[in-house]
Amino acid sequence: MKLKELSELLHLSQTTVSRALNGYPEVSEATRKRVQAAAAAHGYRPNIRARSLATGRALAIGHVIPLTSKHEMVNPIFADFIAGAGEVYSARGYDMLLSLVADEEQEHAYRELKTKGAVDGLIIHAPRTGDRRIHLLNEIGLPFVVHGRATDADEPYCWVDMNNTHAFRRATDLLLDLGHRRIALVNGLESMDFAQRRRAGFEEAHAARGLAPDPALMSSDEMTEGYGHDTARALLAADAPPTAFLVSSIITAIGVRRAIEELGLRMGRDVSVITHDDDLSYLQNRADVPVFTATRSSVRDAGRRAASMLLDRIENPGAEPCQELFEAELLLGQSTGPLLESPPK
Amino acid sequence: MKLKELSELLHLSQTTVSRALNGYPEVSEATRKRVQAAAAAHGYRPNIRARSLATGRALAIGHVIPLTSKHEMVNPIFADFIAGAGEVYSARGYDMLLSLVADEEQEHAYRELKTKGAVDGLIIHAPRTGDRRIHLLNEIGLPFVVHGRATDADEPYCWVDMNNTHAFRRATDLLLDLGHRRIALVNGLESMDFAQRRRAGFEEAHAARGLAPDPALMSSDEMTEGYGHDTARALLAADAPPTAFLVSSIITAIGVRRAIEELGLRMGRDVSVITHDDDLSYLQNRADVPVFTATRSSVRDAGRRAASMLLDRIENPGAEPCQELFEAELLLGQSTGPLLESPPK
DNA sequence: GACTCACCCCAAAGCGCTTTGGACGCGGCC
DNA sequence: GGCCGCGTCCAAAGCGCTTTGGGGTGAGTC
Numbered sequence: 001m002k003l004k005e006l007s008e009l010l011h012l013s014q015t016t017v018s019r020a021l022n023g024y025p026e027v028s029e030a031t032r033k034r035v036q037a038a039a040a041a042h043g044y045r046p047n048i049r050a051r052s053l054a055t056g057r058a059l060a061i062g063h064v065i066p067l068t069s070k071h072e073m074v075n076p077i078f079a080d081f082i083a084g085a086g087e088v089y090s091a092r093g094y095d096m097l098l099s100l101v102a103d104e105e106q107e108h109a110y111r112e113l114k115t116k117g118a119v120d121g122l123i124i125h126a127p128r129t130g131d132r133r134i135h136l137l138n139e140i141g142l143p144f145v146v147h148g149r150a151t152d153a154d155e156p157y158c159w160v161d162m163n164n165t166h167a168f169r170r171a172t173d174l175l176l177d178l179g180h181r182r183i184a185l186v187n188g189l190e191s192m193d194f195a196q197r198r199r200a201g202f203e204e205a206h207a208a209r210g211l212a213p214d215p216a217l218m219s220s221d222e223m224t225e226g227y228g229h230d231t232a233r234a235l236l237a238a239d240a241p242p243t244a245f246l247v248s249s250i251i252t253a254i255g256v257r258r259a260i261e262e263l264g265l266r267m268g269r270d271v272s273v274i275t276h277d278d279d280l281s282y283l284q285n286r287a288d289v290p291v292f293t294a295t296r297s298s299v300r301d302a303g304r305r306a307a308s309m310l311l312d313r314i315e316n317p318g319a320e321p322c323q324e325l326f327e328a329e330l331l332l333g334q335s336t337g338p339l340l341e342s343p344p345k
Numbered sequence: 346m347k348l349k350e351l352s353e354l355l356h357l358s359q360t361t362v363s364r365a366l367n368g369y370p371e372v373s374e375a376t377r378k379r380v381q382a383a384a385a386a387h388g389y390r391p392n393i394r395a396r397s398l399a400t401g402r403a404l405a406i407g408h409v410i411p412l413t414s415k416h417e418m419v420n421p422i423f424a425d426f427i428a429g430a431g432e433v434y435s436a437r438g439y440d441m442l443l444s445l446v447a448d449e450e451q452e453h454a455y456r457e458l459k460t461k462g463a464v465d466g467l468i469i470h471a472p473r474t475g476d477r478r479i480h481l482l483n484e485i486g487l488p489f490v491v492h493g494r495a496t497d498a499d500e501p502y503c504w505v506d507m508n509n510t511h512a513f514r515r516a517t518d519l520l521l522d523l524g525h526r527r528i529a530l531v532n533g534l535e536s537m538d539f540a541q542r543r544r545a546g547f548e549e550a551h552a553a554r555g556l557a558p559d560p561a562l563m564s565s566d567e568m569t570e571g572y573g574h575d576t577a578r579a580l581l582a583a584d585a586p587p588t589a590f591l592v593s594s595i596i597t598a599i600g601v602r603r604a605i606e607e608l609g610l611r612m613g614r615d616v617s618v619i620t621h622d623d624d625l626s627y628l629q630n631r632a633d634v635p636v637f638t639a640t641r642s643s644v645r646d647a648g649r650r651a652a653s654m655l656l657d658r659i660e661n662p663g664a665e666p667c668q669e670l671f672e673a674e675l676l677l678g679q680s681t682g683p684l685l686e687s688p689p690k
Numbered sequence: 691g692a693c694t695c696a697c698c699c700c701a702a703a704g705c706g707c708t709t710t711g712g713a714c715g716c717g718g719c720c
Numbered sequence: 721g722g723c724c725g726c727g728t729c730c731a732a733a734g735c736g737c738t739t740t741g742g743g744g745t746g747a748g749t750c
Contacts, residue, residue: 001460002706013730018708028728045460049403050706053394053735060442065431075627076421086410086445095463097405098441100431115346115390117736118440224627251627254599258636261606282420282569282596291603347736358700363738373698395736398705462706 001044010038021046052117060095061085061310062119064109066126067102075223076251077278077299078125081147084303085123092311094120107136114140121314123147123306127193143317145310147302148193156321158313160306164194167295167328168201168246171274174293174330175244176209179339180272182217184235184242186228186252190220198248198276217242228255236263236271243339244272250283253292257335273335276328290333297328346389355383366391397462405440406430406655407464409454411471412447420568421596422623422644423470426492429648430468437656439465452481459485466659468492468651472538488662490655492647493538501666503658505651509539512640512673513546513591516619519638519675520589521554524684525617527562529580529587531573531597535565543593543621562587573600581608581616588684589617595628598637602680618680621673635678642673 007017012035020027020035027035038044052058063082082096089096097119101109110133113119121143124133131150134157146159175183185202188195199218206213217235221227228247235242236259247253253275260267267273277285277294279301285292305324313319352362357380365372365380372380383389397403408427427441434441442464446454455478458464466488469478476495479502491504520528530547533540544563551558562580566572573592580587581604592598598620605612612618622630622639624646630637650669658664 003708004706014707015709015731016729019729022708024709026728031728043456043460045457046708047398047706048461048463049394049398050462050735051708053392053398053737054706054708056735058394065428067432076424079421079424082443083410083445086443087412090445096443096445098427098431098443100428100435100441111388112390115388116393117395118393222627224629226629226631257603280421282567284569284571287571348738349736359737360701360739361699364699367738369739371698376698391738392736395705396738398707399736399738401705 001042003044003046006035006038006042006044009042010035056117058118058120059093060097060119061089061307062097062099062113062122063125064106064113064122065098065100066106067100076280076283077249080278080280080298080300081125081303081306083281084298084300084305085307086303088304088307088311094311106133110136110142111140114142121145121310123310128191129193129196131193143310143313145306145313147306151193151196158309158321158323160302160309160324161326162194162297162302163325163327164197165201165204167276167297167330168198169205170201170330171246171276171293171295172202172205173208174336175246175272175274176205176211178244178272178336180242180244181211181339182214182240182242183244183246184217184232185213185219186231186245186247186256187218187220188223188248195220195248202246214240223249223252225251225255225258228252229259230255232256232259233262236260236265242271244336245274247273247275250275250277250280250285250292250294268335268337270340272337275335285333287333290331291335293331293333293336295328295330297326302326346387348389348391351380351383351387351389354387355380401462403463403465404438405442405464406434406652407442407444407458407467408470409451409458409467410443410445411451412445421625421628422594425623425625425643425645426470426648426651428626429643429645429650430652431648433649433652433656439656451478455481455487456485459487466490466655468655473536474538474541476538488655488658490651490658492651496538496541503654503666503668505647505654505669506671507539507642507647508670508672509542510546510549512621512642512675513543514550515546515675516591516621516638516640517547517550519681520591520617520619521550521556523589523617523681525589526556526684527559527585527587528589528591529562529577530558530564531576531590531592531601532563532565533568533593540565540593547591559585568594568597570596570600570603573597574604575600577601577604578607581605581610587616589681590619592618592620595620595622595625595630595637595639613678613680613682615685617682620680630678632678635676636680638676638678638681640673640675642671647671 003014007014016027017035020032021039086096099109124144124146127146127148127150129151134150134153137144138155149159149161187199190196203213219231245256247256253273256273257267260271265271274293277296279296279298285294348359352359361372362380365377366384431441444454469489469491472491472493472495474496479495479498482489483500494504494506532544535541548558564576590601592601598618601618602612605616610616619638622641624641624643630639
């Protein structure tokens, strides 16, 4: 069923039918009702391509996922973020366009999305320090919102971010309060902005007490389970093992726990662990007393926020760049405890 | 830069420019070269909406994700599948359209995708027994490929699936060979087709030896970590605990392992575990000797296969419905061992 | 020299929608 | 009575591309 057919059926012009359906005031209530009824009855849906050609709006938002690494981006955290954003899009009548592109083709991909006219806006994932995408998109002139921040971008842009520094500062403070002095940081890739900030929080907490973290205890890599396991395993076997771990992802923390248990130690007694918890739906850390002491912040919710912000921006282009910083909660679980007097052999 | 401008610039008609760029034979090689060079130099990209309006092809594939459950679909397995499919799409010039829709709006969503003309085809995720979507899509007339199968669909359709029954049959056989007789099945939601098949394999292996699995040892739910933990914990505390677990997802298996270790037991010695392993990138089970004995089949690869099949089908509409069944490998890890003579207290 | 036939190229007609710029009729006002 | 304004509706012009149906031009053929 196309507009023309519908209009002929109603003995009205295409103009009137289109206006009736799109809520323009130039059509009488009676006609509007009649048109709406007929449209519903025949299941008329405007062809989205024709409409966006005519209006110049795509009614779609793009998410460009860098294929740099096989692990980092197409990951479970991303899935939850997408789920949150997707809720908002469908509620507001937008589609979501996903493109996976190799890293070297990224710039090209963004430009192409613009000139192809495939999307009205973009969400930028996983910003790095010195991320050129922000400059690029400002230049291209496509509205966008960054999930995270790029430390050194000097131009204004919109972002939604968790207060990584503060969260890791608090987590580190907790461990220090419990008496731990040898704390390992099992961080994400430090080319990523969020990981930098987490590390900053970690160091800040030490510095505030006149302490300096041991560089040998700080690692950085893609946040897989295996990375957590291997890192913890190696550190715990070393001469001066850490007594606590601060971990950047619950998946990595699961690996850390595995290493601890393999060595016959008990998490929460022999070794303390705090992890960041993105509140992933299938990896809930929500028992009566959660398994992991954690800094928690729902990435799904971040997806919702970023999406709403972007749509608002698209529908209201004049507005100032807006940003939203939210705090993670620090919740106590079973994985932390005071430093043992006699360290486990 | 639009076609018209480019053509004026070249002193050619739009027709010729369009044909030159799209590889039609009616234009001389010399002109084609000239046009291509100019297009590249000015970064000309045809507007995708105009093009698809003109050609009737959307150059996009839809993935409709049911929002039924907060856990089941928007999950890490899905993320890897998407990654695989996305590789194929971008290589072949297609976009990927993701819509998250509430369960009750699914039918509506599919019809709308068709009439809106937003996509050329669809991938169907997580088919259930008696899934109405297959009939619906055949009726609507939108090409599609199912990831998995719907047991009782009597119409032909395309699918890509792992041999779930066989994989779980083999896994169960291994446990039985090791002497285990009380094997727990920690399955996914049995409204899902794949879970049904896995259960069938499990039962088949028992039946082949004249055994009958204890229904008390069979559970079914969304494959979260918590579900694995709670189920294993409860079963191991019961009167006649299982000596082995067969688990449907590595995430759930991680929960099972947690429960085992909480009870002071050792996986692979006191309790055996086999899990299905979707070969997720951030949850690799690939040590020298893998942690889990597992039936492994890359879901990312399944995504690639499903996407290629769909695109082939779209580009060659006449073809017979095709299907692809692939086997999982059974790989031995540290989590299985022979039944202990004296069961752990 | 007329004719055919490739070979290149073009003008114009869509694709299905929105939107501009009226047209028409009717009541109210001076 | 003429004029204006308002409420309704319509014809037609795009949006940027592909594609149909020719139209020239020059080489080859008789």
